[in-house]
Amino acid sequence: MKHFIIGTAGHIDHGKTTLIRALTGRNTDRLKEEQNRGISIELGFTYFDLPSGKRAGIIDVPGHEKFIKNMLAGVIGIDIVLLVVAADEGIMPQTAEHLAILDLLGINKGIIVITKTDLVEDEWIELIEEDIYEEVESTFLEGSPIVRVSSTHKSGIDELIKLIDEFSDIIEERDTKDMPRLPVDRAFSISGFGTVVTGTLLSGRLNLGDEVQIFPGNTTSRIRSLQVHDEDAEVAYGGQRVAINLAGVKRKEVERGSIIAPINSMKSSMMVDVKVKVLKSADRSIENRTRLHLYIGTREVLCRIVLLDKDQVNPGEEAYAQLRLEEEIVSKRGDKFILRFYSPMFTIGGGEILEANAIKKKRFDEKAIGELKIKESGDSKDILEKIIYSKSKDFLSIKELSQDTSMLEETILSDIDELIKEDKIITFTSAKDIYTIHYKYFDVLHEKIINEIKSYHKKYPLRIGMPKEEIRSKILGKAKQKIADQILEKIFAIGNVVQVKEFVSLSDFKIKYSKEQIIIKDFILDKLKVNEFLPPRNGDIASELKLNLDQVEEVLNSLINEGVVIRINEDVYILSSSYYKALELLKEFVNINGSISLGEFRDILGTNRKVALGLLEYYDQMKITNRDGEKRTLIK
Structure with a gap:
C-alpha cells in the first residue's frame, strides 16, 4: 500500500485546523493554550481514510509568524500540501512565506483550498482566486486546482477528499529499501513506558525490535514498540507518521531535531557543502560569512555561510557555498533546507545539501566548485x-x-x-x-x-x-x-x-661505496679473515681507523645486507664463511659425541667464551641447536 503525508500551510486564522477537523473529525490542537486562543502553536497530527481505502497522514502546521520554526519542523516529509487561503482575507504575509518555504523544500504537489467561503460573496471569491493565481505563478502550485470550502457548512469537503484521493495515485512511492531516517518532531515521556518520539519516516522501513541510534550523538536503543497512525504496528514504511517507544533512553537524550536511524548509518558534521538560492522576493542579499539560522529536517542550528563562487547572492540568484555550523547535524546529499536571517528573523532562501560531511574549502577554487557541480547533477x-x-x-x-x-x-x-x-x-x-x-x-x-x-x-x-x-x-x-x-x-x-x-x-x-668506505670495507674484511674466530669489536675497528663508530657500523650494516658478514650479537661480527665453517665443526663434533658444551665449542674454534656463546645462542635462535642444561644437541 502507498503511504503518504498531507500538510497544511497558510496564514494564521485562515482555518487550517478547522479544515482538518472537517476532513478527519479530529481536533489537532492538543495544547490547552491552542484551544483557548484558537490558534495552532505546535504541530498537530492525525489521519483519515480515503474512499479508495488509502490512509493519509495529515500534519497541521502553525500559521503565526512567531511559530515559523514549528511550521518548518512539520513540513519535512510531506507529499501533498493544502495551501489554505481564507476567503475573507486572501493572500497574507504568512501565506506567501509558507509558499516560498514549500517551493524551496522541493515539494511539488499541492491543492489550493479557499476556506470560509460562507462569509463572502462569490464575486469576492473570484477576485481572491485571481490574486492566488498571480501569487503561485512560477511556483510548484502554478496550475494546481483550487477548491472552495466552508468547513462550518461542510461544503466542498467531499470534492476536496476526492481530489486528494486522485492526487494520491500520482505520488511517487518512497523507497522502502533505502536507509530509514526518522527526523524527530516530538519527544515526550509516558509513565510506565518511557521515552516516545514521533516523526515522519522519510524512507526505508523500521521494524519492531530494530537497533537504532539517536543522531547526532552516540546514544543507541531498541524499538520497544511502534505505532503508525495511533495503531500498534510490527513495521513502519517511508511516508508514514510513526511513534516509537525507545528502550533505555532518557527523555533528555532525544529532542526535536534528533534523527533516528540504524546504528552507525550516519555521520555527524560541523560543515556541509550546499547549493543555496535566495528568494526573488527577498529585500536583501546574502553576503559572504553572514550568520544565519539553518532549518534542516526538524533541526534548527546557527551557521555561518561561506560563499565559494560569489561575494554575495542577490535575490533570485544561486551560489555554491559551505555552511559552517555551530552545532553538529546529520544530513544526506539531496536534503533540502531553509535559511533565515539571524536578526531580524525572516526567510531569505534555502537550498540543497551536496556534501553532508564536507572538508574546508578555499573560495573561488575551480576544482572544488567543479566537484560540487558533479555532486549536484x-x-x-x-x-x-x-x-x-x-x-x-x-x-x-x-x-x-x-x-x-x-x-x-x-x-x-x-x-x-x-x-x-x-x-x-x-x-x-x-x-x-x-x-x-x-x-x-x-x-x-x-x-x-x-x-x-x-x-x-x-x-x-x-x-x-x-x-x-x-x-x-x-x-x-x-x-x-x-x-x-x-x-x-x-x-x-x-x-x-x-x-x-x-x-x-x-x-x-x-x-x-665511496673511496673512504672502500678503505673501511677492505680493512674490516681483512681483520675478520685474519681473526676468523676472534673478530675485533666494531669499536676497536673504529679506533684503529681513527673514525667515528657510526662510519664503521654503516659499512658493517651494508656488508650484513649483502650477506658477506653476520652479526652474532651487539658487537660481535664474523664473516659468513666463518659462520658456516663454525657450524660444520659443531655438527661434526655433535655427530660423534651426541652433544656439545660451551667450553668444548670454544676450544674447537680456538676462540673466547663471548664469541662461542654468541654463536651458540645464534644457532639456538635459528633453530639449529637445542640447549639442554649445559649441553646442546642438533635439532633434526
Missing part, C-alpha cells in the same frame, strides 16, 4: 567516485562511505563494482570490511614512495633500502597495516619498487 556512482577521490587519504571503508553518504552498503558495492571496471578506484580487503582509494591517489602514493626511497638511497647509499615499517608510517599512516601491506604489494607488482627482506628499495638500486 551526477548519479550516485559519479558522486561516490568524487567522495572516494577527495577522501582517498583517509582510506575509507564501505561502512564509512555509507556513513558519509547515507547510501546503503549494497548500493555502494554495486557502484564500486562499476568504478573498478572503469579503472577509477582500487579496493583492498580486511577481515571485516572493504577499503577504497581512487586510482589517481594510488598513483600519487606510488610517486611519493619512489621519491621517499630515492631520498633514502641518497642519504644512506650503503643501506639495502628503506625499512618497510618506515614507509608505512610516513606515507600510509592512516591505513590499517593489512591495507597498507596490500597497497605496497600492488606497488611491488609494478616492478620499479621491490622488497628485500623487511626493506623497500628501487629495483635498479645498487650499493655504492
Whole structure:
C-alpha cells in the first residue's frame, strides 16, 4: 500500500485546523493554550481514510509568524500540501512565506483550498482566486486546482477528499529499501513506558525490535514498540507518521531535531557543502560569512555561510557555498533546507545539501566548485567516485562511505563494482570490511614512495633500502597495516619498487661505496679473515681507523645486507664463511659425541667464551641447536 503525508500551510486564522477537523473529525490542537486562543502553536497530527481505502497522514502546521520554526519542523516529509487561503482575507504575509518555504523544500504537489467561503460573496471569491493565481505563478502550485470550502457548512469537503484521493495515485512511492531516517518532531515521556518520539519516516522501513541510534550523538536503543497512525504496528514504511517507544533512553537524550536511524548509518558534521538560492522576493542579499539560522529536517542550528563562487547572492540568484555550523547535524546529499536571517528573523532562501560531511574549502577554487557541480547533477556512482577521490587519504571503508553518504552498503558495492571496471578506484580487503582509494591517489602514493626511497638511497647509499615499517608510517599512516601491506604489494607488482627482506628499495638500486668506505670495507674484511674466530669489536675497528663508530657500523650494516658478514650479537661480527665453517665443526663434533658444551665449542674454534656463546645462542635462535642444561644437541 502507498503511504503518504498531507500538510497544511497558510496564514494564521485562515482555518487550517478547522479544515482538518472537517476532513478527519479530529481536533489537532492538543495544547490547552491552542484551544483557548484558537490558534495552532505546535504541530498537530492525525489521519483519515480515503474512499479508495488509502490512509493519509495529515500534519497541521502553525500559521503565526512567531511559530515559523514549528511550521518548518512539520513540513519535512510531506507529499501533498493544502495551501489554505481564507476567503475573507486572501493572500497574507504568512501565506506567501509558507509558499516560498514549500517551493524551496522541493515539494511539488499541492491543492489550493479557499476556506470560509460562507462569509463572502462569490464575486469576492473570484477576485481572491485571481490574486492566488498571480501569487503561485512560477511556483510548484502554478496550475494546481483550487477548491472552495466552508468547513462550518461542510461544503466542498467531499470534492476536496476526492481530489486528494486522485492526487494520491500520482505520488511517487518512497523507497522502502533505502536507509530509514526518522527526523524527530516530538519527544515526550509516558509513565510506565518511557521515552516516545514521533516523526515522519522519510524512507526505508523500521521494524519492531530494530537497533537504532539517536543522531547526532552516540546514544543507541531498541524499538520497544511502534505505532503508525495511533495503531500498534510490527513495521513502519517511508511516508508514514510513526511513534516509537525507545528502550533505555532518557527523555533528555532525544529532542526535536534528533534523527533516528540504524546504528552507525550516519555521520555527524560541523560543515556541509550546499547549493543555496535566495528568494526573488527577498529585500536583501546574502553576503559572504553572514550568520544565519539553518532549518534542516526538524533541526534548527546557527551557521555561518561561506560563499565559494560569489561575494554575495542577490535575490533570485544561486551560489555554491559551505555552511559552517555551530552545532553538529546529520544530513544526506539531496536534503533540502531553509535559511533565515539571524536578526531580524525572516526567510531569505534555502537550498540543497551536496556534501553532508564536507572538508574546508578555499573560495573561488575551480576544482572544488567543479566537484560540487558533479555532486549536484551526477548519479550516485559519479558522486561516490568524487567522495572516494577527495577522501582517498583517509582510506575509507564501505561502512564509512555509507556513513558519509547515507547510501546503503549494497548500493555502494554495486557502484564500486562499476568504478573498478572503469579503472577509477582500487579496493583492498580486511577481515571485516572493504577499503577504497581512487586510482589517481594510488598513483600519487606510488610517486611519493619512489621519491621517499630515492631520498633514502641518497642519504644512506650503503643501506639495502628503506625499512618497510618506515614507509608505512610516513606515507600510509592512516591505513590499517593489512591495507597498507596490500597497497605496497600492488606497488611491488609494478616492478620499479621491490622488497628485500623487511626493506623497500628501487629495483635498479645498487650499493655504492665511496673511496673512504672502500678503505673501511677492505680493512674490516681483512681483520675478520685474519681473526676468523676472534673478530675485533666494531669499536676497536673504529679506533684503529681513527673514525667515528657510526662510519664503521654503516659499512658493517651494508656488508650484513649483502650477506658477506653476520652479526652474532651487539658487537660481535664474523664473516659468513666463518659462520658456516663454525657450524660444520659443531655438527661434526655433535655427530660423534651426541652433544656439545660451551667450553668444548670454544676450544674447537680456538676462540673466547663471548664469541662461542654468541654463536651458540645464534644457532639456538635459528633453530639449529637445542640447549639442554649445559649441553646442546642438533635439532633434526
